[in-house]
Amino acid sequence: MSNETRKVTIKAFRFNAETDYLPYTKEYEMEVGKDELILDLMNRIKWEHDGSFSYRRSCRHGICGACAIKVNGKATLACKQNAMELLDLFDNDITLEPSSKKRVVKDMIIDKSDFWEKHTAVKPYVIADIDPNPVSESIQTIAEFNAMLDSDLCIQCGACHYSCPALEVNEDYLGPAALNAAFRFTSDTRDEATKERLEIVFATGAGVWDCVKCNECAEACPKEINPIQKIGKLHNMQFEHKVAQSNVATRHAEGFVRSIRKHGFLDEADIVVYSEGYLGMYKHLKTAVKMMKAGKIHWQDGVPFIDNMPKIKNLDEVQKLIDISMTNKL
């Protein structure tokens, strides 16, 4: 095999929502060059094999976000991704797929309306009372600009959004792209809607507390933005700006401090009781009984006389560090 080119069979997901009952896969044989991009392969399928093959493309410079697809389940910005790299990674067996199979209109083209609805929902613009006839510039310092991290680099390609497993199950969830945008504008010093936006992203079911922490978004982003880092910042900001209400998710986060202060370890039984409240605990009784039968539960310290929670050595250090380092409160 030459290093310069490689003869391979490229598979592509095909489906026309107007005429097809089921999707199917078609194969295209071609010689792939070492500098060719996934976008080049799509162009060649269309130009050399089958003119009906459909996909979105525009800038060809990794900035418009139109050509985001998946290759063997891996989110891929077609105009940025070298084809040979993926052939190496997947052992010369690659299938071009749309970003979301359930939202396909035709072949690689999907209906992104859900993406834009979520984006709109977080009010992705600076909200401020601006003098229509300003006499001075609205200046940001470099430090203020840097506080937005790299969130402004998002090209709305949807790679993270359609890689998010939480969104796949829970259609109400805003998802990593919209939450990145929420962080972008909430951390902008010119913006005056901090609380309003933080309340939107606090909502149970839709907001940051429904993130499953899988880091798929960080892997998917072709601009290397790391959306989950911004989701983490939004979690913190809810406590900093006192938007966080006491609920099962926030008590679960704050409850870690309570446990660590007492034992150094997380008290696994206590965190469930503390997060759910005594009334919410009934949901977990069945699991608790199963775990007890298997010898998995240590009696929490709330049970008189039989506290067998382990404690770390030098617990006093941890207690002191909590006292002098903690900045947030629920």
Added chain:
Amino acid sequence: MSKFEYALFTGCTAKQSTPELLSSTLAVADKLGIKIHILEEASCCGASHLQDFDEFLAHVLNARNICYAEKLGLTMITICNTCQLNSAMTKHALDTDLELKARVNEKLAEVGLEYKGTSEIKHFLYTLIDEYGLNNIKDKVTVPLSNFNIAPFYGCHNIRSTDQHHSKTYGENSYVPTSLDELISALEGHPVDYSHKNKCCGFHVELQATHTSEVLAGNAMVDAIDNDADLMVTPCPLCHLKMDTYQDDVGKVVGRDIELPVLHMPQMVALALGCSEKEIGLNFHVQKAKQLFTEATA
């Protein structure tokens, strides 16, 4: 002195609901001649939830844990993916942001500690593969796992995001992970290939988004079963807890009867190295797993 010597960060789970994880880890280390120092001073890593509440406090506590490994001059090994990621994230943050490192050290000085950044942090799975070596493990197998189709479940926090892991996972690719598959083969088991092996188990939203959590766990388990898995193995005790203790609830949500023992990675290795039934601790599982000990030797 053993050539292989590590500081073990046990994490909270191994000290509480999964004692079998700690006992099997120590048994494997013993069989392989790996010397382990348990970091009894180490506190909880925050598991991403403390980070959600107060990121700076989480960095201070994780830096303190790493200080104790540094004092011993050893690599800190972890036996939980989430401990691995959160400890590695603190190390990465402090090693790349000197201003943050100084702020954290100002707090640590109050308890007589200083974070230097001299210890690596590595999951035991990768220590076994990278440093001890699969061939060396293979030589010590006394109970080949050839009776089992084993589904590797990698767990998110060992493989994503790549930038937090790169040097500690021998360059494992999160889309095509191979470490657990290779380990299963080295123990002469049959690795099950299935598409959910690198997906999320849903553990971290168990309380606040129960349905999401159970669908994710269920999808992965059903995929493993449909590809003829006899058991599942994972390097993460949180994936284990989700899939083992909640197995019947998960089954109800996805509409399938699921009976799939879920082993911790060190339990699987311990089984193949001929460790004792007590060390492997299959009795601590909620989904019946004790039969595996006899089936392995049958």
